[in-house]
Amino acid sequence: MKGQAALAIHGGASAIRKLDYRRECSHLQALVERARDDLSRGATALDVATAVVSEMEASGLYVAGKGGSPNLAGDYELDAGLMDGKTRRGGAVAALQGFQSPIQVARLVMETTPHVLLVGEGAAAFARTCRAPEIDGDDWFTHAAGEEANYAPGAQLRGTVGCAVLDRHGNLAAATSSAGVFDKMPGRVGDSPLIGAGVWADDRVAISCTGQGELFILTASAAQIAFLVRSGRDLRTAAEAVLSEIRSRGGEGGLVAVDHEGNVEMPYNAEGMKRAALTRDGEIRIAVFDECVRS
């Protein structure tokens, strides 16, 4: 007999109350329903995590893929990473220019190279070799969440999407994709594509982070949650401990995580985080701020 699947999705911990997120909530609802159906038919955690993040990239609704914003030089450099808890393998790209779906290229890095992380020109050359879909000029980008950028200068606003999944076979996977902070320097890489920082999956837990990427790197956030879970903490305690460390250093962000028992956690310490979950009981939850929008 197969176990129950569960998953959690985020669309970035940068939501602000004065904006209307009905489109994003509808989109998240549709995404979770499709993922639920795929999982019930036996789809793997890795395939579902990749598909969910691909669709978020393609939607233009979040600061990843088509929704990306340019860096200080006016270029669109995108990051994405994923990890398969079953095999403990991973793939990632950073500062990738010219391709529609960084997460799909990250998956190809994992599956077709001996490497984990390709960056910059080398990542683009690899994506071309793979015939990954290219971008038809910078007009393609929608600059999602530009209205969220109303913080003080230097606040390092950012957007990210991510997904953590437990499939019916008991395997976990996570994927994260981002265009990084607004006004980032050329070549800047945040935590999103970095395994152990913004993404992680093993046999106990899958995690995707969002927020001030530099702090998530400097606390090895995703890996730290995994170690806490491995050393016996429950998922909520582990996730809160890491977010508390981010907070104590003046940082802001959030994360989604699913463990091997199907527990789902989606903590954040920002004003809002676009998020959605399928619980192991089959319940779907959509939220942006504290209250649940739909369930």
Next chain:
Amino acid sequence: MKGQAALAIHGGASAIRKLDYRRECSHLQALVERARDDLSRGATALDVATAVVSEMEASGLYVAGKGGSPNLAGDYELDAGLMDGKTRRGGAVAALQGFQSPIQVARLVMETTPHVLLVGEGAAAFARTCRAPEIDGDDWFTHAAGEEANYAPGAQLRGTVGCAVLDRHGNLAAATSSAGVFDKMPGRVGDSPLIGAGVWADDRVAISCTGQGELFILTASAAQIAFLVRSGRDLRTAAEAVLSEIRSRGGEGGLVAVDHEGNVEMPYNAEGMKRAALTRDGEIRIAVFDECVRS
């Protein structure tokens, strides 16, 4: 009254018995003696880690900086990262082309930008802005350790240098620099510049790793050692646990680590690892294989 300083240095876990490492051992001896003198005069762990790795890059004796080897496209892409345990800040560059000292650029990323990691063209543009010393043509490189590349094809040979330091003020720092594996794909980034993978420092421990970088990323090696130490393990147990995980996945490598009490560990599971240490008792040790060359 000030405490005792300690440090550990590695020049890569790729040494093979049929080669002669007397030059490297003499160089390591001189490096440790200078670092010991600097530390006794009150130099900070961060300054000493940066200086040691800079000198190793400049020596052309190891597969980092001047000793670097080209990637599959014939380009020299270098990686380096450092972390200051006192401030818990870090800086890194990856796939950097055209500059002599990646670790010095990494330090500038930490000290002069809001970011932690810059890669590719963006990293080079930043280095130019900083007027970091450039490379005068590819003839500058010495291709150190080319003779070590006698493994089977696909063995993913590699070279790295690194340093972990405890200063007399009780602060820790670590730095790692690498040209990566031989025959790496363009844009490939290994564990060396990634905080939590190939480099880490906090208030309890400083770590620099070397070996099959992909596996060190996928086990979040340096962060894992730090978490194990934080949860009460002694340094040796923590370091051995992580190296044992690398080994169990068919990987090869090593690491150097120093904790806040001045304990030094330099485990490896390869044929040899060029390494040197200053213990808290003031003893200097130089070794390549199991036996100590000088002490």
